[in-house]
Amino acid sequence: MTDNKKKPEWVPENASNGFTTEIVKGIDQNDASGSARKFVKKKGRTTEEYAQGIRNGNRTILAQAITLVESNAKRHEEQAQAVINEILPYTGNSIRIGITGVPGAGKSTFIESFGSYLCEQGHRVAVLAVDPSSSVTGGSILGDKTRMETLARNKNAFIRPSPSGGTLGGVNRKTRETILLCEAAGFDVILVETIGVGQSEVVVRSMVDFFLLLVLTGAGDELQGMKKGVMELADAILINKADGDNRQRAKIARAEYNRILHYLQPATKGWSSKAYTASALYHEGMEEMWKIILRFVDTTKESGAFTERRNAQTKDWIHAMIKDYLETSFFSHPSIKTKLPTLENKVVQGELNVTTAVKELINLFEA
Amino acid sequence: MTDNKKKPEWVPENASNGFTTEIVKGIDQNDASGSARKFVKKKGRTTEEYAQGIRNGNRTILAQAITLVESNAKRHEEQAQAVINEILPYTGNSIRIGITGVPGAGKSTFIESFGSYLCEQGHRVAVLAVDPSSSVTGGSILGDKTRMETLARNKNAFIRPSPSGGTLGGVNRKTRETILLCEAAGFDVILVETIGVGQSEVVVRSMVDFFLLLVLTGAGDELQGMKKGVMELADAILINKADGDNRQRAKIARAEYNRILHYLQPATKGWSSKAYTASALYHEGMEEMWKIILRFVDTTKESGAFTERRNAQTKDWIHAMIKDYLETSFFSHPSIKTKLPTLENKVVQGELNVTTAVKELINLFEA
Numbered sequence: 190m191t192d193n194k195k196k197p198e199w200v201p202e203n204a205s206n207g208f209t210t211e212i213v214k215g216i217d218q219n220d221a222s223g224s225a226r227k228f229v230k231k232k233g234r235t236t237e238e239y240a241q242g243i244r245n246g247n248r249t250i251l252a253q254a255i256t257l258v259e260s261n262a263k264r265h266e267e268q269a270q271a272v273i274n275e276i277l278p279y280t281g282n283s284i285r286i287g288i289t290g291v292p293g294a295g296k297s298t299f300i301e302s303f304g305s306y307l308c309e310q311g312h313r314v315a316v317l318a319v320d321p322s323s324s325v326t327g328g329s330i331l332g333d334k335t336r337m338e339t340l341a342r343n344k345n346a347f348i349r350p351s352p353s354g355g356t357l358g359g360v361n362r363k364t365r366e367t368i369l370l371c372e373a374a375g376f377d378v379i380l381v382e383t384i385g386v387g388q389s390e391v392v393v394r395s396m397v398d399f400f401l402l403l404v405l406t407g408a409g410d411e412l413q414g415m416k417k418g419v420m421e422l423a424d425a426i427l428i429n430k431a432d433g434d435n436r437q438r439a440k441i442a443r444a445e446y447n448r449i450l451h452y453l454q455p456a457t458k459g460w461s462s463k464a465y466t467a468s469a470l471y472h473e474g475m476e477e478m479w480k481i482i483l484r485f486v487d488t489t490k491e492s493g494a495f496t497e498r499r500n501a502q503t504k505d506w507i508h509a510m511i512k513d514y515l516e517t518s519f520f521s522h523p524s525i526k527t528k529l530p531t532l533e534n535k536v537v538q539g540e541l542n543v544t545t546a547v548k549e550l551i552n553l554f555e556a
Numbered sequence: 557m558t559d560n561k562k563k564p565e566w567v568p569e570n571a572s573n574g575f576t577t578e579i580v581k582g583i584d585q586n587d588a589s590g591s592a593r594k595f596v597k598k599k600g601r602t603t604e605e606y607a608q609g610i611r612n613g614n615r616t617i618l619a620q621a622i623t624l625v626e627s628n629a630k631r632h633e634e635q636a637q638a639v640i641n642e643i644l645p646y647t648g649n650s651i652r653i654g655i656t657g658v659p660g661a662g663k664s665t666f667i668e669s670f671g672s673y674l675c676e677q678g679h680r681v682a683v684l685a686v687d688p689s690s691s692v693t694g695g696s697i698l699g700d701k702t703r704m705e706t707l708a709r710n711k712n713a714f715i716r717p718s719p720s721g722g723t724l725g726g727v728n729r730k731t732r733e734t735i736l737l738c739e740a741a742g743f744d745v746i747l748v749e750t751i752g753v754g755q756s757e758v759v760v761r762s763m764v765d766f767f768l769l770l771v772l773t774g775a776g777d778e779l780q781g782m783k784k785g786v787m788e789l790a791d792a793i794l795i796n797k798a799d800g801d802n803r804q805r806a807k808i809a810r811a812e813y814n815r816i817l818h819y820l821q822p823a824t825k826g827w828s829s830k831a832y833t834a835s836a837l838y839h840e841g842m843e844e845m846w847k848i849i850l851r852f853v854d855t856t857k858e859s860g861a862f863t864e865r866r867n868a869q870t871k872d873w874i875h876a877m878i879k880d881y882l883e884t885s886f887f888s889h890p891s892i893k894t895k896l897p898t899l900e901n902k903v904v905q906g907e908l909n910v911t912t913a914v915k916e917l918i919n920l921f922e923a
Contacts, residue, residue, distance in 0.1 A: 266911075273909045281906065362911065369909075416821075418785060452816060500904045507900060510914040515882040533874060537867045539648065542640045542736075544633075544729065547877045 236268055240275035243374045248347060251374045258366045259352040261359075273366055276373035281499070283315075283372045284486055287393040289383045289422075290403030291415055295429045297336035299403055299469040300380055304337070306475040308345040312378050315371035316340070319364050319393050320351035320384040347376060351384070358513040361392050365506065368396065394422045395502055395509075398495060399482050400456060402426045404446070406438035421453050424462050425481055431466035432473065439466045459492045460485055524553045603635055607642035610741045615714065618741045625733045626719040628726075640733055643740035648866070650682075650739045651853055654760040656750045657770030658782060662796045664703035666770055666836040667747055671704070673842040675712040679745050682738035683707070686731050686760050687718035687751040714743060718751070725880040728759050732873065735763065761789045762869055762876075765862060766849050767823060769793045771813070773805035788820050791829050792848055798833035799840065806833045825861045827852055891920045 234242075234253065242250025257269045290296045304314045316337070340346045349371075352363040368379050383393040394400050402423035404415075420426070426446050431439030446464035456462055465481065467474025489495035519525060532549060535541040601609075601620065609617025624636045657663045671681045683704070707713045716738075719730040735746050750760040761767050769790035771782075787793070793813050798806030813831035823829055832848065834841025856862035886892060899916060902908040 270909060270911050274912065277906050277909060365910070418788070421785070449816070449819060503904050503910065504900050506910050507903060507914055507917075510910065511886060511917060512879070512883060514914070514918060515886055516879060519878060519882055533871050536874060537870050539644050542637060542644060543732070543870065543873050543877065544637050545641065547874055547881070550874075550878060551881055 236271040236275060239268075239272045240373075243272075243276055243370060244279060246375045248374075251347070251370060252349070254370050255349060255367050258370065259363050269366070273369060276370065279373040280369040281372060283368075283377045283379045284399065284482065285368060285379045285381065285397040286482065287381050287383065287390075287397035287400040288403065289390050289393065289400070289419065290429075291405065294403040294405050295469055296382060296403055299427070299429055299467075300382060301337045301340045302469040302472050303475050303478065304340045304346055304380060305343060306472065307378055307479065308340075308343045310479075311345075313345045313376045314340075314343075314347070314378045314380060315368075315374075315376040316346065316348045316380045316382065317364055317367055317371070318349075318351035318382045318384065319360055319389050347371065347374075357388060357392060358509070361396075361506075362510065365396050390416065390419050390422055394456075395505060398489075398498065399424050399485055401478075403429050404442070405430055406435050406442045420449065422456055424456050424460060424485060425478075426450065426462070426464040427474070427478060428464060428466045429469055432468035432471050436466075457485070457489060457498070458494045460488060460494075519554055522554055524556070525550060528553055603638040603642060606635075606639045607740075610639075610643055610737060611646060613742045615741075618714070618737060619716075621737050622716060622734050625737065626730050636733070640736060643737065646740040647736040648739060650735075650744045650746045651766065651849065652735060652746045652748065652764040653849065654748045654750065654757075654764035654767040655770065656757050656760065656767070656786065657796075658772065661770040661772050662836055663749060663770055666794070666796055666834075667749060668704045668707045669836040669839050670842050670845065671707045671713055671747060672710060673839065674745055674846065675707075675710045677846075678712075680712045680743045681707075681714070681745045681747060682735075682743040683713065683715045683747045683749065684731055684734055684738070685716075685718035685749045685751065686727055686756050714738065714741075724755060724759060725876070728763075729877065731759075732763050757783065757786050757789060761823075762872060765856075765865065766791050766852055768845075770796050771809070772797055773802050773809045787816065789823050791823050791827060791852060792845075793817065793829070793831040794841070794845060795831060795833045796836055799835035799838050803833075824852070824856060824865070826859045827855060827861075886921055889921055891923070892917060895920055 234250070239250060239254050239257070243254055254269075254272055257265050257272065260266065260269065288296060288300065290299075300316055304316060307314050337348060341348050349367060352360055352367075364381065368381070371379055379397075381393050381397055383389040400422050402419060402425070404426055406428060428439045428442050428446070443464045443466055450462050450464065453462075465474065465477065467478060469475070486495065489498070520529070528550060532541065532546040536543055536546050601617070606617060606621050606624070610621055621636075621639055624632050624639065627633065627636065655663060655667065657666075667683055671683060674681050704715055708715050716734060719727055719734075731748065735748070738746055746764075748760050748764055750756040767789050769786060769792070771793055773795060795806045795809050795813070810831045810833055817829050817831065820829075832841065832844065834845060836842075853862065856865070887896070895917060899908065899913040903910055903913050
């Protein structure tokens, strides 16, 4: 291969995308304010310091390690991998829960209420987000700050905004590695929220044990706008805002959703996905939801489906990273970038056949 | 890149998979009996002869050209591409219809009945099949022979069994190029049947204008066994065997399917997929089905969705072939084949992190 080929994001030559300048909630502001980039530079911790700090549950060091993982700079990336290798034996012991929802379904209110309930029960809860659009919007941190005020103040909770910048593949890797760091720091429930843009649900499904879909009452109208295939990923559907005048409608929606779920193949082998109702605003249904998740974990651990999925997720991740790399190498190759649109148009116009066009491109790439 | 990398199927070094030894129905047996492999060798037609013969609607030459396209031998492949380039200006003028169905829904009976109806109306109908499993089963031709006896005897119909051997990517290319050859030979309706194995529905959807799903009465039970996501690909659902005692159940199933379709996003922009009933065995509902397809074509041609989809399909095809090539190059590389399972297991066992494993593999590949 020539040197012309642009490296994909996860083996970058230099930091170009910048970092989030805001810092995670739940960390002492004096300790973690200012630019994350400067931060990494200034305090050059050793790999051992990072690993030990994380293992000790030091939230500041955990946040810095996540920043390291999110960095697109090559020198950071190398140390990040060294840190992950150190903490690897202490990972995997959480329940990883993915959460998605139709717009307006109240994802933040649910995470706030559900996360607070779990903390009360003695759990340690990390909240992460996958948002491939954050490179455009500058990250969802502003949202997170105001969205989950109570949970953010809880010392057993750790809220980390989505990594900014980069491809879905990059966000994917950063989030997976952040899950590992949080697990090593002792968080036993990881909530991964998806913003619902592009393929983000599929990406989150590929890194969690349990996937929850939040919806509203009024299934009929809402389903029309629901993203294709999302329902088929869900291990449970939670009809939120089942309070006040909405209770009756929520019941009807629940029956309706159960009816549809009946037609779909189960998202997880040996588990039948069902619809439930809750009111996150009034903290109703949180305990029930947690019991369902625990029953899910018991059932799938007993059947082996739990471990099977985690192992398959790991292997899929390897393959996805390789494919990402191969495609990025090819499609960002200068000659390909120049020639592809021309050849595509020729084929569409019927002037050239597909196989010949593809061969020409491959010859260019391998030249 | 080194020479070690195995070429993917569509740029093969030599013919290894062999050909179907049976010949398509609808062709004079004296003209086309015996091994197709010998056939291509013996009569070395020029590219011009192929192109002219196809354009003249010579069925024997069409069949030979398809055999050429299906060949995995490099010398055949080059000429096949030359032939396709010659006939390219005369392609694209058919309605391409994909047909899939649950087992037992009566695909063959439907194609027989529907195809015969179209021939009566003066259309020329080509029937192709995508069956990525045919490399194992030895092709579905035996089935095809007995399945569509009436249609096979019709001089306006051309039935071609699925290409044998090779990957889904290879079958995909061969079928797409066969569509082009049939169009140049004057067939104005192309029916592409999917056997329903693996990803074959998605592949067929990616090469046709209209996608039809055949089902049986008794939606509830049947849907449980239906492949995930297939319903969302369909521009229409046809409930077959709506005859005799089944009529009433078919009506109920129709309402049921329409209800579910209501919840799904349309397979085609601006077209609302609906369920219909028919009895292929008694030749009922064939005219109605054809009218629906014509209305679909009118609607989508007017809105631009028709051309948009065809252009997108062509571009996707280019990208899919490139990705196929890149992945085959990588995963069939001897060093990768040796090392991948070991590294995968190390990662699954928690002894190595994913990013490091992937880097090691890429270094091996690029060495």
